[in-house]
Amino acid sequence: MxxxxxxxxxxxxxxxxxxxxxxxxxxxxxxxxxxxxxxxxxxxxxxxxxxxxxxxxxxxxxxxxxxxxxxxxxxxxxxxxxxxxxxxxxxxxxxxxxxxxxxxxxxxxxxxxxxxxxxxxxxxxxxxxxxxHEHQELMDPDLHLSLLDQFGGVAVQKELKEYRNIYTSYKDVEKRLLELTENEQKVAHRLDLLQFQAEEISNAQLTVNEEDELLDERNKISNYERLYQSLNNCYHAMHGEQKGLDWVGQAMSESEGLEEIDKNLKDVHEIISNSYYQLEELSYRIRDEIDQLEFDPNRLDFIEGRLNEIKQLKRKYGTTVAEVLEYASKIEEELETLQNRDSHIHQLQESLESLKQDLALEAKSLTDARRKASEKLMKSIHKELKDLYLEKAIFDVNMDVKKEKASGDVVFGKNGVDIVEFYLTTNPGEPLKPMAKVASGGELSRIMLALKSIFSRHQxxxxxxxxxxxxxxxxxxxxxxxxxxxxxxxxxxxxxxxxxxxxxxxxxxxxxxxxxxxxxxxxxxxxxLNQDEKVREIGRMISGVEITSLTKEHARELLEIAGSIKQG
CATH class of the missing domain: 3.40.50.300 (P-loop containing nucleotide triphosphate hydrolases)
Known part of the structure; x- marks a missing residue:
């Protein structure tokens, strides 16, 4: 609210x-x-x-x-x-x-x-x-089907859901079949394009982590001098007379036996010893890294070329190497389909025909559910119209099947095969006509109100x-x-x-x-308005400008009637 x-x-x-x-x-x-x-x-x-x-x-x-x-x-x-x-x-x-x-x-x-x-x-x-004055949605025939489905409740919605599940599969197969049965020239062009793309990606022999590894290697070669200098300085800071390992080794010797003097110093020698051997092992690793360092400009040129090749493939087929490979897998499947086109067309045609039969059965079940709902709706509307003194009016839910004009074949749509429009006649002896063309003036107000009384509970x-x-x-x-x-x-x-x-x-x-x-x-x-003001305003609505005691009495009477109706 x-x-x-x-x-x-x-x-x-x-x-x-x-x-x-x-x-x-x-x-x-x-x-x-x-x-x-x-x-x-x-x-x-x-x-x-x-x-x-x-x-x-x-x-x-x-x-x-x-x-x-x-x-x-x-x-x-x-x-x-x-x-x-x-x-x-x-x-x-x-x-x-x-x-x-x-x-x-x-x-x-x-x-x-x-x-x-x-x-x-x-x-x-x-x-x-x-x-x-405006045309309500209740008067719009394009919306009458959805209004009937809302009124039909769970029974109709269940059938509609089952129909749409098959309809989605049907349209998917229909789309794939249409793509395969397009003109030969278009299929040939598509086949050439896919073959070129598949060959281009295949020749590149991509691997998922290659790009990251090449970027790391390029960074290492490009910064060769800085890397060599830093590693060399690290090594010489630890090895040699009066260098790091010498001082740590001396500390290790000095700390030996301290725990015999002070038990609280028991772990000092152990920590220093562990540090010494770790640093010694690390210094050997740094020495090996220095020995393996090599500046190869030809390798750098190869890496730049390879990265550029990967970049071009990513620009065409995906934002990452993984996406490029995924695209390659996808077009391989399409290639296989196009190269074996006749066989796939036959399979799709059989699948489409089978789905069409299932769809027809589900459409019939949906139509039957809607017909049952329409009968209940007509009874409910007639009761509402009678309450509004339109007891002579006849309301009808006109249901038809949507068909192709040329062939007469049933047209399957997202909401089934049904065309629904509300028909009405307000005068005895007059034929039923589309509701929007029949009702006018005060009748329109009452008919709209009768419909809204029904549909407001379902919307x-x-x-x-x-x-x-x-x-x-x-x-x-x-x-x-x-x-x-x-x-x-x-x-x-x-x-x-x-x-x-x-x-x-x-x-x-x-x-x-x-x-x-x-x-x-x-x-x-x-x-x-309070109660007294309400009486005065209703009196004004009854008589116009001049409000007499009789008018007020009439207003009170209306309020009393309204109160008894509400209680009832």
Whole structure:
């Protein structure tokens, strides 16, 4: 749910901070007070399209920030944020967006900079906005398949997962077969290239540690004089009269027998003796190193040439010798495939045909699961429509199989072979038609609300916003819409802008939006209403400007009805 919204320098809002609670929050106020501006702010915060025109006149930038609380461990926001490398701590997600007067947008999710597209990915899992006139996702036939799958739950998701496992293998074999059956000239060019590359790497006779060994040897030869001088000085510092080993040897002689005088000095002779013999052994090693030292300019030239050869191969085939050898192994496999092309084509064709048969069986199982889900969905939708006084309306899930136009062959896609579109008729005797082409006005509001009542339980979105979706209705239909919006709020937090007193009466929280002129500038304010203020505001919504005692009595009656409905 959205817990808090902060807005600065956005349209006519100078500075505003609003806290939201669970359940149904209704926003009311005079036309132009800024109700829709608050919804626009949430829309932009969730990744909607922005414009520099939203920046308050005379300011450099608008700032929007929203705190969302995730109360379910399996909330879809966790998965999206994990894929984007965004950490979620304490079950909180903070979205922030700055819109500059220059048109630039800066977006952050939990403090991490993201693009608008990535902000939208996260935002879509947190908030679902339904406007008065815009086409909802529920009206978009391209999304009806995913909505049906969501409604189908575990049964459909299990079949879809099994289908996709085989589909991935099928597409992989299909891709490899396509590569082998390309035109002869392209295959011949590829074969020549691979043979050249394989021969070039093979002739180099690379070994994994060769480069490191050559670098060490080059460093040794290049620094021959310094190495010889240092080793020679070390040796002569230890060997010879009055040199290091002489003095240590004298110390060893002097320390012999000390333990007979003082037991605490027992280890002195031993330590000095060990040091003497270690230094003596080391001096012999240094002497041998000096004897073996040799400056060979020809060897240095060979090393430089060999390192350059390795460098060129790494530039072409990998960043390390190991990667070059790995690439060589990979192209050897491809070479073998191309050289025995006909045999591999035959094997792949057989494999593809076998996978296609398995895919067809899995597709049928998936279709069957979807048909069962569609029957349950139709029953659920019809019940919701009846509650909204659209008992004559007929809702249908139209399912068809995707086929090639020319050949008529079934087309296997990532989500199966099914085409799903919601159909509807609201008048008896009229044929079923695509839903987006049938519904309009008040019917559209009710149909959308019926669908949202069903799908909100399956989509996992924490906050649903209705922006004047109750336009064009009144009377008993208005009461039914109010009750339905409240039902949706039981499973999801709902924010609703409304002009219907019936909807306002059903609210758990009632926010009043007003505007005032201060210093020749217009400002928007938001405040929560207590019970008496709520009665007065609902009375205003019923009668208009003049609020009589009868109007207030009607408002109280609406609140009492709403209370009894909630308890029921």
């Amino acid at each position: 959205i817990a808090e919204l902060t807005i600065k320098n956005f349209a006519i809002i100078e500075s505003l901070s609003v806290s939201f609670d669970k359940g149904l929050t209704v926003l009311t106020g005079e036309t132009g007070a800024g109700k829709s501006i608050i919804i626009d702010a949430i829309h932009l915060l969730a990744g909607g399209r922005g414009s520099h025109e939203f920046v308050r006149f005379g300011e450099k930038r608008a700032e929007l920030e929203g705190l969302f609380l995730l109360e379910e461990e399996k909330h879809p926001a966790y998965k999206v944020c994990q894929e984007l490398g965004i950490d979620i701590e304490d079950e909180m997600v903070v979205l922030r967006r700055e819109i500059h007067a220059t048109g630039k947008s800066v977006c952050r999710v939990n403090g991490k900079l993201v693009t608008i597209a990535l902000l939208r990915e996260v935002g879509q899992t947190l908030v679902d906005i339904h406007g008065q 996992g979105i924490t906050s649903i916003i209705f922006d004047e979706v109750d336009t064009g209705v009144s009377g008993r239909v208005a009461q039914a819409i109010a009750e339905k919006i409240y039902q949706v709020s039981v499973d999801s937090q709902v924010l609703c802008i409304s002009h219907l007193p019936q909807v306002a009466a059903m609210s758990d929280t009632h926010l009043f939006i007003s505007k005032e002129v201060s210093g020749e500038r217009t400002k928007t304010k938001v405040r929560g």
